[in-house]
Amino acid sequence: MPKLNLKFLESFGFVLHFVSKGNLRFSDSFRFHLVSFLILIAFKFVVSPLSSEPKFQTKPKQSKPSEILKRDLNSEIVIPVFGLNLHLFADEKSDVLRKLKFGEPVRFDQDSLESPKEDWIPVKLEDGLSGFIKRSVVRSVPAKQYLSTLVFEAEKMILSKQIDFLAKQEIADTIFAISSTGKFTGDEFIFLRAKAGFFLKKTVDLMNEKGIKPDNDPNTLEFLKRHQTKLLYDYSSGKYYVDANYFWKLIESYPKTKHSDYAGYLATESIPVIDCGVDLRCRLEEIRKGKLRYLYLFPTGNYVALYTKDVVKVLDSMTKDPDSIPCFPPVTEAIKSEISQMIRYASEIGPREKKQILPYLQILKKECFR
Numbered sequence: 001m002p003k004l005n006l007k008f009l010e011s012f013g014f015v016l017h018f019v020s021k022g023n024l025r026f027s028d029s030f031r032f033h034l035v036s037f038l039i040l041i042a043f044k045f046v047v048s049p050l051s052s053e054p055k056f057q058t059k060p061k062q063s064k065p066s067e068i069l070k071r072d073l074n075s076e077i078v079i080p081v082f083g084l085n086l087h088l089f090a091d092e093k094s095d096v097l098r099k100l101k102f103g104e105p106v107r108f109d110q111d112s113l114e115s116p117k118e119d120w121i122p123v124k125l126e127d128g129l130s131g132f133i134k135r136s137v138v139r140s141v142p143a144k145q146y147l148s149t150l151v152f153e154a155e156k157m158i159l160s161k162q163i164d165f166l167a168k169q170e171i172a173d174t175i176f177a178i179s180s181t182g183k184f185t186g187d188e189f190i191f192l193r194a195k196a197g198f199f200l201k202k203t204v205d206l207m208n209e210k211g212i213k214p215d216n217d218p219n220t221l222e223f224l225k226r227h228q229t230k231l232l233y234d235y236s237s238g239k240y241y242v243d244a245n246y247f248w249k250l251i252e253s254y255p256k257t258k259h260s261d262y263a264g265y266l267a268t269e270s271i272p273v274i275d276c277g278v279d280l281r282c283r284l285e286e287i288r289k290g291k292l293r294y295l296y297l298f299p300t301g302n303y304v305a306l307y308t309k310d311v312v313k314v315l316d317s318m319t320k321d322p323d324s325i326p327c328f329p330p331v332t333e334a335i336k337s338e339i340s341q342m343i344r345y346a347s348e349i350g351p352r353e354k355k356q357i358l359p360y361l362q363i364l365k366k367e368c369f370r
Contacts, residue, residue, distance in 0.1 A: 075141060075143070077140055078140075081102065082170065084099065084138070086132070103154060106125055108121065109124040119134060120134065147188055158203075175199055176200070178192065186257060189254070194259055197247055200230060200242055204240045250263050261302055265303050267294070268293070271286065280318075280335055299349050308353045308356060312356050322366075335368055
């Protein structure tokens with residue numbers, strides 16, 4: 001204990017003894033409070049300084065170069081930002097070779113001349129260009145987590161209202177490019193292609209919402225050209241849509257994969273809403289090509305209950321008054337064909353769904369096949 005504190009204790013003991021013995025004319029109550037106050041002062045000047053003596057903290061243990069190298073060799077890198085600098089050396093002041101795109105594929109460059117550093121990763125790009133990127137900015141994950149991490153980061157960005165149209169284009173382009181490398185097959189491939197289609201849908205949705213016209217924007221025009229086989233244009237509304245057939249064809253090519261159901265959901269949701277008016281054929285076709293087709297292909301799918309409810313609601317409103325069904329003679333073959341196809345679909349869906357939907361189709365057939 002420091003000498004200053006010892007001297008203080010000696011003086012304090014004398015005063016405390018003098019007060020407690022009653023040599024001064026204090027009331028017992030006042031004397032009690034005075035003694036308590038003196039003890040409090042003693043604690044502050046003697047005990048508190050000792051307990052508050054500074055403690056030395058150990059510095060975080062730095063990883064050894066060999067440990068960093070081992071970690072990097074067994075990891076894959078996901079770039080979750082836009083415009084990441086690729087430096088010539090592991091130094092922020094070194095030349096920037098170019099800026100990397102969101103999700104751009106890079107791999108650890110184990111042939112780098114520099115030793116691995118704690119906050120820098122030597123990488124090589126698909127075109128062979130090598131350089132260094134900041135470790136703290138990217139996601140370094142085990143190989144088996146690469147795809148899920150990439151899609152998670154992409155979806156987080158694509159759904160963000162803070163991300164502009166050009167950034168969403170970059171995400172969609174990147175995911176489509178990665179899905180076309182041949183690296184992913186089976187379940188992983190259909191998952192990646194379905195997500196790529198979803199990202200494309202979100203991108204053109206924003207374009208339609210903002211009223212962006214490709215004629216006035218060369219970059220947008222090029223983007224639409226790159227994906228023209230997956231898009232439809234509605235001349236009446238002047239809007240672009242992802243073609244639902246993009247997803248249906250994906251399902252037909254990979255019918256029994258784990259993510260087929262999700263692709264079917266995206267196909268159903270991609271069908272543009274059309275104002276059919278009283279055109280019965282148009283209204284029936286919209287149901288058949290979308291929600292009824294999903295029920296037909298995925299009788300145990302995750303969205304069966306939701307879509308069954310929607311189909312029943314529409315058919316109920318159409319057949320509530322049989323006399324008002326717009327199939328006055330002569331009924332066109334197009335209407336008859338639609339009803340026949342819908343009955344065929346409904347006859348092969350789940351028994352519970354069939355029981356709910358088929359009676360409405362039978363009413364349509366009775367009224368339109370006279």
